[in-house]
Amino acid sequence: MKKKFLNKSINLIKKNNPDIDDIKLEEIRYGLEAIYLTVTKLVVIFLLAYLLGITKYVIWLLIFYNLIRINAFGLHASKSIYCLISSLSMFIGGVYVCNYLTIPFIIKIIISILCIICLFKYAPADTEKRPIINKKKRKRYKILSTITGIIYLVLIIILKDNLISNYILIGMISSVLMIHPFVYRIFKLPYDNYKNYGV
Numbered sequence: 001m002k003k004k005f006l007n008k009s010i011n012l013i014k015k016n017n018p019d020i021d022d023i024k025l026e027e028i029r030y031g032l033e034a035i036y037l038t039v040t041k042l043v044v045i046f047l048l049a050y051l052l053g054i055t056k057y058v059i060w061l062l063i064f065y066n067l068i069r070i071n072a073f074g075l076h077a078s079k080s081i082y083c084l085i086s087s088l089s090m091f092i093g094g095v096y097v098c099n100y101l102t103i104p105f106i107i108k109i110i111i112s113i114l115c116i117i118c119l120f121k122y123a124p125a126d127t128e129k130r131p132i133i134n135k136k137k138r139k140r141y142k143i144l145s146t147i148t149g150i151i152y153l154v155l156i157i158i159l160k161d162n163l164i165s166n167y168i169l170i171g172m173i174s175s176v177l178m179i180h181p182f183v184y185r186i187f188k189l190p191y192d193n194y195k196n197y198g199v
Helices: 002-016 022-052 055-072 080-100 105-122 135-159 162-177 181-186 193-197
Strands: none
Touching: 002 022, 022 055, 022 080, 055 080, 055 105, 055 135, 055 162, 080 162, 105 135, 105 162, 135 162
């Protein structure tokens, strides 16, 4: 299904843009593949969330996770099925962790600070297919990721609401795990891919 969608899309683009080169087509294919995988994954996640009656909570977790992920980036599973399984575990399983776990306030603060340190140290984390070569962009992403982490910490302190702060914390932990070199090693994925380009 995915291959059919990508091939049809690329053929249509080539037909309407005969002068387009192969490098640009490969970039477009990569982007279309990412969109396809994201949409299909979200359909499965939201369908299951709806059946379990937890759609609102899944949306909360997705928001808190992606607000950091958008600048911190991080690893991508090597196969779409692995991505789906990890996403279901993270967002469906994460909801139940958030709803039923009581974490002491001081522990939330400590974990948040550790996450901010990790964001400052490791963000942004690139992939082999999409290395972040531009030094200025890497610096900007690092600053934005760290600022988002600090805002999350402030929200946890101000709100003092166990449920909301759980979602903020789990969203932050999940996004930090996606950029940590140790997690890259577990999945045997190359880290700091931009260094292969001598930058």
